[in-house]
Amino acid sequence: MTEGTKVVVTGLGIAAPTGMGIEDHWRATVGGVSAIRRISRFDPAGYPARLAGEITGFEPAEHLSGRLLPQTDWMTQLALVAADTALADASLDPAKLPGYDMGVVTASSSGGFEFGQNELRNLWSRGGKYVSAYQSFAWFYAVNSGQISIRHGMRGPSGVVISDQAGGLDAVAQARRQIRNGTPVIVSGGVDASICPWGWAAQLTSGRLSTGDDPARAYLPFDARAAGHVPGEGGALLIMEELELARRRGAPRIYGEIAGYAATFDPAPGSGREPGLRKAIDLALADAGAEPGEVDVVFADAAAVPELDRIEAAALAGVFGACGVPVTAPKTTTGRLYSGAAPLDLATAFLAMRHGVIPPTAHATPSGEYGLDLVTTARPGPVRTALVLARGYGGFNSAVLVRGAETVHSVLN
Template sequence: MTARAWVTGLGVAAPTGLGIDAYWSATLAGRSAIGRVSRFDPASYPSQLVGEIGGFVAADQLPSRLLPQTDRMTRIALVIADWAFTDAGVVPQELPEYGAGVITASHSGGFEFGQNELRALWSKGGRYVSAYQSFAWFYAVNSGQISIRNGLRGPSSVVVSDQAGGLDAVGQARRQIRKRTRMMISGAVDASICPWGWVAQLTSGRLSTSDDPERAYLPFDDRAGGHVPGEGGALLVLENAEHALERGAPRIYGEIAGHASTIDPRPGTERAPTLQHAIELALKDADAEPGDIGVVFADAAAVPELDRAEAEAITKVFGPRGVPVTAPKTTTGRLYSGAAPLDLVAAFLSMRDGVIPPTVGSTLSSRYEIDLVTGTPRPATLRSALVLARGQGGFNSAMVLRAVDRSRLRSQL
């Protein structure tokens, strides 16, 4: 029998809050963290707004030996991995030697670390470049550092599929659980708020140039003009359901019930985008029907043609206004590979608390036949949720989450 992948721990670092409670209360209240870049002077750039994490002091959370060898994204990832394991009631070093692994995603790697070392190279010379540059910038560094810190010698890897990567990483972790690995930690953190990273993001042509934080990131709105980037993300502890029951896991947020990824045809062809197909495949993988889904957490690109494609895919699967749709990332900005794992957290908490968080700021365009939740949170009884993510280059990912009935735990294995 195929092992089920339950989520038993969450670690969160978002511009709107550090930790589950801070993030969730801000999300339900619709408090936005979008503002002008503070980590460098953005005056010379066309885009100047961002979702930055405040109050994170790595030196208060990590051993001093780790600070010189890690980028900001890795420091955040290491800390929230600790939080996720604590939330799950797990001491990873006490697990069997090959009983747990780590799979993360990355959009850009350690850009800020790389920028600092390039500055040292240009201004001082090669001998002033840190030896840690050899890995601190690398896409796989978060997986490696989390593995080393926690003694995780089970299946480990990294996924690079732009903003779809966070879901794809969790999907790969679920695959390892289904192969009988006891536990995986998975998700993503990105943080590229530095001039080098900023220039790279601007090349997409998808960043908002608005200087009004309340109007800069408006998915599914007639005023949509691109997204606001941000930093942060989430890590989730996935566990073989039998193992979770055997050890008496203190909490079970729900199940990763289905996942699928697709790739769009190359530009210039007449073939349709494949997000709809990804949704249908994920539903099939979860043995679910469209009517089972209580809410969709949208990718929400805030680029008109991309919003239209996503709205059409949702409408074709669920029918016009057939399911509530939300995008709480309008308060944080798009966190690149970290965005979808943060949406997974929001979806699990929505199912736990019976409420759908709002899409802050947007007014639904009459062009889209979706039921966009705006303004205030919407009460709802939720048993399943769908999270969507898309990356530049045509990546699509869809994931179905399902609540676990604690009164019938054994029967759900």
């Protein structure tokens, strides 16, 4: 295979506060139904931030064996079920493929925080002999890739990417690279979950969490009232394949193509150099052979920190012109899912293409200072090409351009 090999998505596995599965997530997202609530996993009263996008109604024991449950963190349990769902959506049975023809590349920003917290509590309060042997890997960043690969016998090129919020896009790009190098199938994306006291304390150190208590006002990107983001948990896993191989095996659907990608890193503060987000957008468009006018919607990073919102808005205006492209941030209904956020945006972008509607940025009222065409109510219309952006704490920038199935077919024909 070559650098020009088309890599497509044939299955989606969604685990999000808005729903476990494609239908529930899409229904809530296009309706602008928020899943942000006061934290229920622990008592947040003593913390400055008290809201999150939690996944509710999910019982791991209904989906996973009793052998797996004591080995795995909540995050990994979500990821295992998302992978199962994605494989089923793609009508792909791993048992019928050679193990070395399948790999797993995921992203993580925290690993199994809650599992680690519980075992450290045992260490401090009861002693080392009460610490689970599974602590050696259940907390680790690569655990989702490892557990998915073991569960399905996937022995091909695998790994984990750690670049905070940008990691989900970076993982998908690494998966595309491995497919172009000859691996037929890669499971990729990201699922994160660290809504526990230890994880919460770590997230608060960024200084970017919203301290509001009204779910409808707490996470407002590109809004004059913006004052930080609300965290969430979950994400999405994608089944990625080379286009012709997917066609030959009779894949029931092709959601679209991972057409372009780029990553940059911001310069050191005080250097006087420009932030790297616009360059990432330009390079992703060039990688896809696309012009700015071809992009039908941008799924924004949407930091909801005024300085960061200004940087993103300026990058978009520089590429597309003021109000030159519809911009949306459905993550206002889930919170920022860290490494799971951008894969969920990719999945949502493919669903927007399938249904012909841009989902809204719930609750936000766009401020005129940003010069954005921010979509605040569902907007019907053809969606053929979408740009997904993500930025990670510390200066990571990533951009992925995706094309819908109809566009992929028309380019080939």
